[in-house]
Amino acid sequence: MLENISKTYAGTVAVDDFSLSVQSGEFLTLLGPSGCGKTTTLRIIAGFVSPDKGNVYIHGELANRKAPNQRNTAMVFQNYALFPHMTVFDNVAYGLKLRKMNKTEIAKRVKDLLELVRLPGFEHRMPRQLSGGQQQRVALARALVIDPDVLLLDEPLSNLDFKLRQQMRFEIKSIQKRANVTALYVTHDQGEALTMSDRVAVMHQGKLLQVAPPMEIYNFPRTEFVADFIGESNFFPGKIVGLSSSIATVQTEKGLELHAVLSPSLQAEVGDAVSVSVRPERIKLLRSPVEGINTFQAEIENIAFVGSVIKYYVTVRDHKIVLEEHNTGASLCSPGETAYIQIGPEDCFVIPNVQQENQAGI
Amino acid sequence: MSWGITDRIAGFLARAARILVFLFMVGPLFFVLLMSINPQVGVFPPHAISATWYQFLLSRSDFRDGLTVSLLLGLSVTLMAVVIGTLCAFPLARVRFMGRNVLTVIFLSPLIVPEIASAVALLNFFVLIGVISNRFESLLIGLTIIAVPYVIRVVTGSLVGFDRSLEESSLNLGASWAQTTMKITLPLIRPSLLAGALFAFQASFTNVTISIFLSSADVTPLPVVLFSWMRFSFNPSLAAISTLLMVFTTGLIFTLEKLLGLDKLVGVTSGFSPSI
Amino acid sequence: METILNDKRAGTRQLLPLFPSVLLIVFVFGSALAYMLSTAFFEYRPPYVVAEFTLENFQHFFSTSLYLGTLYVTLRVAAVSSLLCLVMGYPIAYGLARSKSRFERSVLFTGVLITLFVGIIERIYAWILLLDDNGIINGFLTYLGLGRVHLMYNELGIVIVSTHYLLPFAVFTLMGSIGSVGSSLEEMALGLGASRIRVFVDITLPLTLPGIMSSVLLTFSLGVSAWAIPMMMGGGLVWMLSNMVYDRVVSTGNMPFGSAIALVIMLVSISSTLLLTALFSRKIKVE
Numbered sequence: 027m028l029e030n031i032s033k034t035y036a037g038t039v040a041v042d043d044f045s046l047s048v049q050s051g052e053f054l055t056l057l058g059p060s061g062c063g064k065t066t067t068l069r070i071i072a073g074f075v076s077p078d079k080g081n082v083y084i085h086g087e088l089a090n091r092k093a094p095n096q097r098n099t100a101m102v103f104q105n106y107a108l109f110p111h112m113t114v115f116d117n118v119a120y121g122l123k124l125r126k127m128n129k130t131e132i133a134k135r136v137k138d139l140l141e142l143v144r145l146p147g148f149e150h151r152m153p154r155q156l157s158g159g160q161q162q163r164v165a166l167a168r169a170l171v172i173d174p175d176v177l178l179l180d181e182p183l184s185n186l187d188f189k190l191r192q193q194m195r196f197e198i199k200s201i202q203k204r205a206n207v208t209a210l211y212v213t214h215d216q217g218e219a220l221t222m223s224d225r226v227a228v229m230h231q232g233k234l235l236q237v238a239p240p241m242e243i244y245n246f247p248r249t250e251f252v253a254d255f256i257g258e259s260n261f262f263p264g265k266i267v268g269l270s271s272s273i274a275t276v277q278t279e280k281g282l283e284l285h286a287v288l289s290p291s292l293q294a295e296v297g298d299a300v301s302v303s304v305r306p307e308r309i310k311l312l313r314s315p316v317e318g319i320n321t322f323q324a325e326i327e328n329i330a331f332v333g334s335v336i337k338y339y340v341t342v343r344d345h346k347i348v349l350e351e352h353n354t355g356a357s358l359c360s361p362g363e364t365a366y367i368q369i370g371p372e373d374c375f376v377i378p379n380v381q382q383e384n385q386a387g388i
Numbered sequence: 389m390s391w392g393i394t395d396r397i398a399g400f401l402a403r404a405a406r407i408l409v410f411l412f413m414v415g416p417l418f419f420v421l422l423m424s425i426n427p428q429v430g431v432f433p434p435h436a437i438s439a440t441w442y443q444f445l446l447s448r449s450d451f452r453d454g455l456t457v458s459l460l461l462g463l464s465v466t467l468m469a470v471v472i473g474t475l476c477a478f479p480l481a482r483v484r485f486m487g488r489n490v491l492t493v494i495f496l497s498p499l500i501v502p503e504i505a506s507a508v509a510l511l512n513f514f515v516l517i518g519v520i521s522n523r524f525e526s527l528l529i530g531l532t533i534i535a536v537p538y539v540i541r542v543v544t545g546s547l548v549g550f551d552r553s554l555e556e557s558s559l560n561l562g563a564s565w566a567q568t569t570m571k572i573t574l575p576l577i578r579p580s581l582l583a584g585a586l587f588a589f590q591a592s593f594t595n596v597t598i599s600i601f602l603s604s605a606d607v608t609p610l611p612v613v614l615f616s617w618m619r620f621s622f623n624p625s626l627a628a629i630s631t632l633l634m635v636f637t638t639g640l641i642f643t644l645e646k647l648l649g650l651d652k653l654v655g656v657t658s659g660f661s662p663s664i
Numbered sequence: 665m666e667t668i669l670n671d672k673r674a675g676t677r678q679l680l681p682l683f684p685s686v687l688l689i690v691f692v693f694g695s696a697l698a699y700m701l702s703t704a705f706f707e708y709r710p711p712y713v714v715a716e717f718t719l720e721n722f723q724h725f726f727s728t729s730l731y732l733g734t735l736y737v738t739l740r741v742a743a744v745s746s747l748l749c750l751v752m753g754y755p756i757a758y759g760l761a762r763s764k765s766r767f768e769r770s771v772l773f774t775g776v777l778i779t780l781f782v783g784i785i786e787r788i789y790a791w792i793l794l795l796d797d798n799g800i801i802n803g804f805l806t807y808l809g810l811g812r813v814h815l816m817y818n819e820l821g822i823v824i825v826s827t828h829y830l831l832p833f834a835v836f837t838l839m840g841s842i843g844s845v846g847s848s849l850e851e852m853a854l855g856l857g858a859s860r861i862r863v864f865v866d867i868t869l870p871l872t873l874p875g876i877m878s879s880v881l882l883t884f885s886l887g888v889s890a891w892a893i894p895m896m897m898g899g900g901l902v903w904m905l906s907n908m909v910y911d912r913v914v915s916t917g918n919m920p921f922g923s924a925i926a927l928v929i930m931l932v933s934i935s936s937t938l939l940l941t942a943l944f945s946r947k948i949k950v951e
Contacts, residue, residue, distance in 0.1 A: 072560060095559045107557040111575050121561035172561060398860045405755040410772065412752065413779045413831055416790035419800060423793060476685035483678045491682070495689055501697065502889030502933045504906040505926040508913055512703065512923070513696035533693050536685060594783030596892050614785045618792075618896060627793070630786035637781040641774065 044080075044234050046227060048176075048210060053202055054237075055211040055219040058229035059255070064212045067229075068178050071210065073097050084175050100169035101178040105185065106161045108153040114140070114164050115149035121172035139167040143201055158186050159194055166198065170205050177202065177209040183218065195222055216256050220244065228252045246289060250377050253303040260309075260347050262302040266376075269296055274376050276302050280344045285319050286374035294376065301377045308373035309349035311338060312366040320369040326361050340367065417634055424627035441628035451629070454613035458593055461524070461609055465531045465592040470585050472532070473539025480540070481547035496537045506534070507601035514602070523607035530602050531592040538591055539584035546580035579647040586640055594633070704923040713919055721924035731908070735928070738904045741819060741894075742887030745826040746834075749883045750876060752827070753834030760835065761842040780832035788896045791825045792816065817899040825893050830883040837882055841875020842868070878940050885936040889929055905929050 044067060048054050056064035069075045071082055073094030082089045089097050100121075108117050115136055122132045140146055143163040153161060162182060169177055182198070183191045199222045202209045213219055219226045220240040227237035228251075236248040247253035250261060262284060268275035274288045286302045288294055315321070324340040324347070331337075335350050349367065425437045445451055479485070480492055498506060510533075514526045550573070558568040574581070599609045610629075617626055704721055707714040725731045756772055763769050779787075794800045795815035802812045815821045845868065853863045891906035898907065905925055913922035 074556060074559075093559075094556070095562050095564060099560065101557065101560045103553045103557060105551070105553060107551070107553040109554060109558075109572060120558070120563075124562045124567070168561070392859060395860045398864075402755055402758070405752075406759045406772075409752045409756050409831075410775055413756075413828065414775045416787065416794055416828070417778070417782065419793055420786065420790045472684045472688060475681035479679050479682050485679060491686075494694070495685055498689065498693060500934065500937055502906070502926075502929050504889060504891045504909055505697070505700070505930050506693070508909060508919075508922060508926050509696040509700035510693075511913075512919060513692075513699050516699060529688070529692060533688060536688065540685070590781060594781075594785075596784050611783060611785055614789075615892075618785065618789060626789050630789050633786055634778070634782050637783075638778055641777050641781055645774075 044229075044232070046234060046237065048208060050208055051206050053199065053209045053211065053222060053224045055213060055223040055226050056229055057213060057216060057219040057226050057255075059214055061231075062229045063232040064229050065180055068101075068180055068210060068212050071176065072099050072101050072178055098172075098175040099178055100172055100174035100176075101180065102162075102165045102169050102182050104181045106153075106165040106182075108161055108164055108168075110153050112153075113149065114145075114151050114153070114156075117153070117164060118168045118171055120168065125172070135171055136167075139171045142170070142204060143167045144197070159190050162186070162194060163197070166201060170201070170207060174207065177207045179209060179211045181213050183213070183215075191218075198222065220256070228255065230255075246375065247303060247377065248289075250301055250303070253375070253377060258306050258348065260304045260306060260349075262304070262345060264300065264302065266294055266296050266298045266300055269294070273371055274300075276300060276376065278345065282322070282343050282345060284369075284374055285371040286376045287372055288376045292376065292378065294378075298378075303375045303377050304369055304373060306337070306348045306350040307335075308369060309347070310368045311340075311349060311351055312368060315366050316368060318368060320371060320374070322367055324365050324367045326363050326365060328361055340365070342367065420627050420630045420634070423624055424631040426624065426627075441623075441625045442632075444625045445628045445632075448625070450608070450613050451610075451625075454608050454610040457524075457607055458610035461527060461531060462589050462593040464528055465535050466585050466589045468528070468532045469535035469539050469588040469592075470581060473536045473584060473588075474543050474581060477540055477543035477547055481544045481550075495540055498533050499537045503534075503597040506530075507598045510598065511601045523602070523604045527599065527602045527607060527609065530598045531595060534595065534598060535588035535591045538587035542580045542584040542587065543577065546577045550577065583644055583647050586644055590637070590640060594637075700923045701927055703920050704927045706920045708918050708920040710917070721921045724921065725924055725928065731925075734903045734905055734908050737819065737902065738888055738890075738906075738929075739932070741822055741826060741904065742884050742890070744823050745830055745887045746880045746883035748823070748827040749830045749834035750838075750880055753831055753838055753879065754876075756831075757835045757838035757842055760839045762847055776832045776835050779828070784829065784892045787829060788825060788893060791821075791828065792896070795821050795824065816897060817901045819902055821897045822890075822894055822902060822904070825897055826887050826890060829893065830886055833886065834879045834883050837879040838872065838875050841872045841878070845871045881936045881940040885933040885940075888933050888936075 044063070046054075056067060058064050066075060070077050071084075071089075073089070073092060073096075076090065084097060084099070109120070112120070118136045118139060119132050122135060127135075136149065137146075140148055143166050145160060145163050145167070148156075148160070148164070153164070156164065165182070179198070183194050186194060195218055211219075211222065220243075223240055225237055225239055226243045228235045228243065230251050236243060236252050238246075243252065244256055247256060247259075253259045254261070262276065262278050262282065264276045264278035264282075264284075266274050267277045267283075269288070272288050273285055274294060276284050276286055278284070284302050294300065311324075315323070322342045324342045326338060326340050327346075328339040329336060330339070331353075334353055336353050338349050338351065340347050340349065347367070424441055425439065476495065480488065480495070507530075510526070510530045519526050519529075554572055554576070555568050558572045559565070563571065594611060595609075596611045596615060599612050600615060603609060603612045614626065614629060617623075703713065705717050705719065707716045707718045707720065756776065760769055760772050760776075763772075792799065796802070797812060797814065797816060799816075801815065805811065805813060815824065849867055849871070850863050853867050854860070858866070889906060890904060891910065894902060894904040895907045895910070898904065906929060909922045909925045909929070912918045912925065
């Protein structure tokens with residue numbers, strides 16, 4: 027399944043020059059904040075919105091001109107969109123009846139699929155009798171039963187409560203794997219994206235910022251936005267003052283010097299304006315000074331106890347930094363005290379400054 | 389909670405006012421009921437209960453004819469009004485086209501224009517184009533014009549709040565627009581369709597002004613029959629028919645309430661513009 | 665119909681279902697109205713209607729005391745009826761909007777709805793039974809030795825019946841307004857120590873003013889168009905504009921003049937409706 031440069035407008039630019047290739051059987055998530063264009067992109071694939079520019083290919087065929095009921099895509103809506111006046115059986119069988127399958131075939135397929143989504147025997151219930159999670163699964167069954175080329179999921183879990191959401195993540199993923207169908211998933215919840223996907227595509231303001239497997243997205247964010255959106259990050263804007271092999275020395279305005287890793291795909295030169303991104307859990311907090319690069323003295327401003335993790339809010343040379351330590355039971359420091367932090371250069375990433383985000387590409 | 393004296397008086401007065409006004413509204417109808425079962429003319433309160441007037445009613449041929457005409461007319465008008473009204477409700481509710489607001493007002497105008505004006509205009513017009521010889525047809529057209537706005541109001545109301553993702557889902561699964569409308573949309577707005585039908589029926593069945601202007605000796609709807617009875621042969625059989633119609637109307641109301649629920653019903657009925 | 669749901673443009677195919685209504689209402693109804701309105705400007709030389717432009721119908725109307733008197737009566741009756749409707753309808757509307765008891769609301773609502781749905785003929789009949797010189801009320805008064813009251817064939821009778829007929833509209837309009845104000849404001853005032861009367865005067869009344877205005881205007885414009893009520897209750901002694909039209913058109917065949925009167929009715933009625941709409945849209949903008 028391919029999808030090339032598609033661009034829409036809707037008054038404001040909704041999707042901007044977006045290109046993406048999705049593999050067969052892959053589970054790919056479009057991740058981004060509300061309004062970033064991910065739902066629009068999904069609807070373009072489904073055929074509810076037609077792009078101003080660009081093409082959509084499904085199984086190598088150009089799908090632009092095809093009406094939504096002529097493409098072999100199946101969508102699971104945020105509100106499930108189960109037909110309230112039909113039984114579960116009729117709901118699931120709807121697509122099959124349209125394709126003029128014979129009755130016994132239909133009955134068999136519906137039964138199989140209800141088993142797949144782990145709702146055997148639910149044929150005669152009405153949607154209003156089902157819980158949210160159950161409705162979700164019926165919607166999935168209904169979509170999968172027609173053997174779609176692509177399964178499109180539009181924030182399907184946002185209406186469920188927390189525990190159920192966790193559960194359904196695995197359900198959906200396992201159903202997808204068992205059915206071996208290509209899935210395109212849209213969400214603003216990074217937890218979902220990271221746990222479920224084979225690849226994650228981060229979108230912002232209509233543009234695709236980065237697409238990569240979850241680990242890579244998290245550990246090697248390409249742009250400031252990606253780094254900020256996924257997990258938490260500390261940012262140190264500054265200028266490159268030194269370069270050697272893959273390590274850059276960045277100096278911030280406030281005089282802090284950091285040695286950070288430079289991603290090989292990034293073309294950087296001395297004098298470039300960049301940001302260094304560091305994950306809070308990668309910063310070590312020490313009571314006494316230690317030798318080494320990226321070691322600084324820090325003032326502890328505040329401590330937050332967040333269950334399994336303790337967050338320390340410290341200041342280093344006028345930089346406000348958040349760091350996380352596992353809760354080992356021993357409290358390390360208290361506010362007002364002076365301590366030391368150390369960051370391994372492999373945990374610092376050079377990210378181009380905001381203006382250079384366009385060049386991030388894929 | 390103990391209220392002060394003024395508050396208690398105020399509360400009492402408000403309650404009393406409610407009851408009094410309620411009696412004012414419903415009382416007269418109640419009297420009609422009583423009179424219809426009173427065998428003696430002009431005697432009140434009734435000394436006996438009898439179905440005399442009902443029997444008398446049924447024996448009168450003009451009553452039977454009038455009833456037949458009104459029923460035929462009512463059903464035809466309802467059918468036409470529902471079809472026409474529902475058809476145009478879809479574009480009105482969903483498509484943003486130029487002049488939509490103006491057109492909506494125009495479509496609802498039969499409710500706004502004083503019925504006497506509509507009646508005269510239609511009579512005049514039908515004479516002009518020579519339709520008036522077909523009395524039933526002209527009544528049909530005239531009453532449908534009055535009935536359609538009700539259907540439009542009810543159906544657009546329910547279409548506006550309609551969950552379109554259901555339709556999208558249907559399309560997505562492979563249905564055509566026609567199939568989607570038939571299998572998904574219409575079944576789900578069925579309550580409003582029925583309510584619109586009932587409103588349309590009531591509007592045509594009880595209509596006086598337009599019916600009088602467009603009727604003739606051959607085609608006389610029931611309200612016109614009653615009207616002439618009122619003027620020329622005032623007797624308690626009128627009470628009988630009035631009671632029957634009231635019972636029938638009450639039945640309609642309960643059906644409507646079942647279908648739409650209390651509050652929606654109110655929103656729609658406030659658009660009523662009757663013939664008075 | 666269009667296959668693309670989110671497109672805001674309108675393809676002509678989508679507008680097709682409008683056609684029957686357009687035919688019916690715009691063409692048939694519209695033409696009929698237009699024709700009638702134009703007839704108002706035609707000359708009447710019995711028994712022919714001559715299609716020559718003239719204002720004599722209107723001149724005649726506005727210069728004859730009979731017609732002006734009728735106009736005056738119509739306006740007066742409609743005005744009194746609407747005010748009565750307001751005063752009487754408010755308690756019911758309040759009960760419907762605020763009552764905690766489901767029973768009370770159902771009873772009130774059913775009562776109002778039945779009154780609304782029952783045909784005009786039956787209601788007039790009911791009132792004739794009550795109001796006639798030999799009717800129930802007078803019978804009762806005579807029984808008490810109090811003498812008779814003339815309630816038929818005069819303005820009073822018409823006002824009573826009009827009020828009765830218009831009451832449901834007043835109630836529904838007011839109910840909407842009272843409902844949208846919300847009881848929390850009143851409860852808050854009560855909590856601050858105001859008496860119920862104070863609460864009503866200071867809070868409820870001012871805030872429901874738009875509803876009051878629309879109710880009055882609605883009932884007024886409906887009252888002006890009254891036809892069956894003055895026909896039956898007026899008995900030839902009291903004339904309102906609508907039955908004047910009937911008389912001129914049916915008895916005399918003077919279509920131009922009848923149309924002219926109808927035009928006057930339309931103007932009065934529609935201008936008050938327009939006023940209502942203008943008020944409403946301002947209200948919406950404010951919110």
